[in-house]
Amino acid sequence: MTFIDWLNNGLLDLSLMGLTAYTLVVTHITIVSVTVYLHRHSAHRAVDLHPALKHFFRFWLWLTTGMGTKEWTSIHRKHHAVCETDDDPHSPVVQGLSRILWQGAERYREAAAQPEIMEKYGAGCPDDWMERNFYNPHTVLGVTILAFVNIALFGVIGLTVWAVQMIWIPLFAAGVINGIGHYWGYRNFECPDAATNIVPWGILIGGEEMHNNHHTYPNSAKFSQKPWEFDIGWFWIRVFQMLGLAKPLSTGPIVKRIPGKTTIDIDTAWAVLNDRFRVMARYAENVVGPLVEQELRKAGNAANRLVRKAKVVLCKEDSLVDDAGKNRISELLEAHPDIKVIYELRQALQAVWSKRGGSADELLGALKQWCQDAEETGFGVLRDFVEELKSYSIPKLARA
Numbered sequence: 001m002t003f004i005d006w007l008n009n010g011l012l013d014l015s016l017m018g019l020t021a022y023t024l025v026v027t028h029i030t031i032v033s034v035t036v037y038l039h040r041h042s043a044h045r046a047v048d049l050h051p052a053l054k055h056f057f058r059f060w061l062w063l064t065t066g067m068g069t070k071e072w073t074s075i076h077r078k079h080h081a082v083c084e085t086d087d088d089p090h091s092p093v094v095q096g097l098s099r100i101l102w103q104g105a106e107r108y109r110e111a112a113a114q115p116e117i118m119e120k121y122g123a124g125c126p127d128d129w130m131e132r133n134f135y136n137p138h139t140v141l142g143v144t145i146l147a148f149v150n151i152a153l154f155g156v157i158g159l160t161v162w163a164v165q166m167i168w169i170p171l172f173a174a175g176v177i178n179g180i181g182h183y184w185g186y187r188n189f190e191c192p193d194a195a196t197n198i199v200p201w202g203i204l205i206g207g208e209e210m211h212n213n214h215h216t217y218p219n220s221a222k223f224s225q226k227p228w229e230f231d232i233g234w235f236w237i238r239v240f241q242m243l244g245l246a247k248p249l250s251t252g253p254i255v256k257r258i259p260g261k262t263t264i265d266i267d268t269a270w271a272v273l274n275d276r277f278r279v280m281a282r283y284a285e286n287v288v289g290p291l292v293e294q295e296l297r298k299a300g301n302a303a304n305r306l307v308r309k310a311k312v313v314l315c316k317e318d319s320l321v322d323d324a325g326k327n328r329i330s331e332l333l334e335a336h337p338d339i340k341v342i343y344e345l346r347q348a349l350q351a352v353w354s355k356r357g358g359s360a361d362e363l364l365g366a367l368k369q370w371c372q373d374a375e376e377t378g379f380g381v382l383r384d385f386v387e388e389l390k391s392y393s394i395p396k397l398a399r400a
Contacts, residue, residue, distance in 0.1 A: 010155035019154060023161050027168045028206075030064045033057040034072075034173055035206035035233040036240075042069055042125060043076045046221035047237055050245040058126065062135045062142040065169050070125035070136075071112040077121040078111070079178075080218055083193040084319075089117075090178040093194050097183045104174030172205050181211035188225055189216040189277040190284075190317040200229040207233035216277045221248040253278075257391045264371060264390055269364045271392040276353050282388070283349065284315035287342055287381045295336050306331055307339075314343060341377055348373070 014022065037057035040046045049057075061067050075089050084093045089111040092100045100107065111117055135142075143166065150158030150165075176198070185196030195215035202209040202223060210223040210231060217225075224231040240246035253274040261268075272279055292314065296307050306328070313325040314332075321329070333340040352370055355363040371389060374382040 008155050010151070010153045010158060012153050014154060019157065019161060023164055026064070027165060029060060030165065030168060031172070031204075031206040032233065032236050033060050033064075034169060035208055036236055036246075037061070038067075038069065038072045039076065039208070040221050040233065040237070042073045044219050045124075046219050046248065046250050048247045048249055049240070053240060053245045054126075055130075058130075058135060062139070063146050064143070064165055066139040066143050067169070068112075068136055068139065069131070070118055070122040070127075071108075073125050074118045074121035075108060075111045078117055080215070081121070083195075083215070084182070090174070091194075092179045092183045097179050100182075101175045101179035104178050105170035107178075108170075108174050173208065177205060177208045177211060181208070185212070187212045189213070189281055190315060191216040191277065192317055192319060194320055197229075200224075200226065202229070202231045202233065207231035217252045219250045220252040222251045225252075254395055256393055256395050257388075258393050259391065261391045261393065262387075264364070264368050265393075266360050266364050267393045268390060269360070269367045271394045272367060272389055273353060273356050273363065274394075275392070279389070280315070280346075280350070283346060283385060286388075287379075287385050288315055288346065290381050291338055291342055291379070295339055306335065314339070315346065338379075342379070342382070345370070345374055345377070345382070 012018075036047070037049065037054060038061070041049050041054070058069060061069075078087070079089055079091075082088050084091050086094055088094060090100050090104060090107045095107075143162075146165065147159065147162045150162045152158070154161060180198055181196060182194045183196070185198045186200075187196055189212060191212065193215055195212045197212045198209045200210065207223045207230075208214070210225070210229060213223050213225045213229070214220070221237055222231060222234040223229075224234060237246050237248060241248065253271075255271040255275045292307060296304060313321050313329055316325070329343070333343060349370055352363070352366045355366045367389075371386045374386050
């Protein structure tokens with residue numbers, strides 16, 4: 001092989017299709033490293049990983065991104081702690097979508113340069129000899145080595161492969177997830193921030209596409225929540241688990257439904273509290289939805305438009321409802337007494353969750369009172385919903 005041949009084709013002499021396949025594989029490994037190791041393991045402790053697998057991920061991220069475990073973990077933990085506030089390192093709600101989408105990497109570097117963030121949110125991150133003497137002080141060395149490896153393997157076009165690898169995480173993780181994932185998409189749950197699910201098939205960005213699910217249950221190793229959703233990050237965790245390399249520690253609230261259970265006891269109260277986001281989603285689907293549709297059928301054209309406009313905000317997280325939405329809700333409640341009843345009961349049910357900081361008896365009493373008030377309305381959908389709540393309990397394993 002002449003020097004010119006090597007410069008044009010590299011050692012492997014791959015076709016365009018081969019180069020594309022290689023690029024997709026290595027960028028996917030990087031995404032898996034971020035979502036499984038940095039996100040689900042390091043930041044949220046949702047999955048435990050074998051030391052060998054953890055070190056592979058650390059090395060791969062050093063080689064392909066230059067990111068350190070403590071920096072990424074600290075910034076992400078702060079994001080959850082102060083989400084959608086001025087202190088949030090990357091909120092499109094506060095800083096604007098364009099800035100986060102196209103300058104997400106810059107926001108990351110700005111936050112990483114603040115030692116107080118590392119000190120407050122970086123507990124439990126690697127602090128061994130390799131981290132202190134190799135990975136952390138030489139973040140540029142890894143990506144430089146990768147550039148030379150790509151040139152050696154593929155020739156000059158290896159620089160293009162390297163450039164794609166360099167932009168993959170800044171664009172998709174720092175930009176798309178932190179930007180679009182708090183701006184546009186669908187919401188399964190009304191968590192107290194603007195997180196959305198971009199698409200229900202988490203393949204390209206390792207399952208991170210289901211960002212609303214994650215912000216609702218941040219300590220869950222599994223991001224998919226609906227039967228039609230697919231989380232490839234969870235797929236890889238299960239593969240690693242079968243190989244003895246991973247152990248999921250949490251997949252969300254542990255509750256069960258007992259057919260025929262007709263009493264509200266303390267297990268019911270704790271189960272409903274732990275599963276409150278799903279409970280509120282079912283209230284929206286099984287109570288608010290049917291009664292709004294009923295009002296739509298009864299209303300005239302003018303009122304119809306009012307109901308349709310307000311329907312989307314009736315069950316929205318209160319902090320995300322703007323002034324226009326609040327005005328539509330006020331108009332709707334004034335014009336439709338039945339909708340006012342179910343809306344106020346929804347607000348009252350959310351207030352029950354505030355009892356979680358008090359005694360068990362206080363929580364149980366608040367839930368019983370809410371169920372009594374709901375049944376006394378005479379609405380069939382509310383009676384059915386109360387019967388559903390009564391069936392909730394906590395598995396014996398969860399009590400142990």
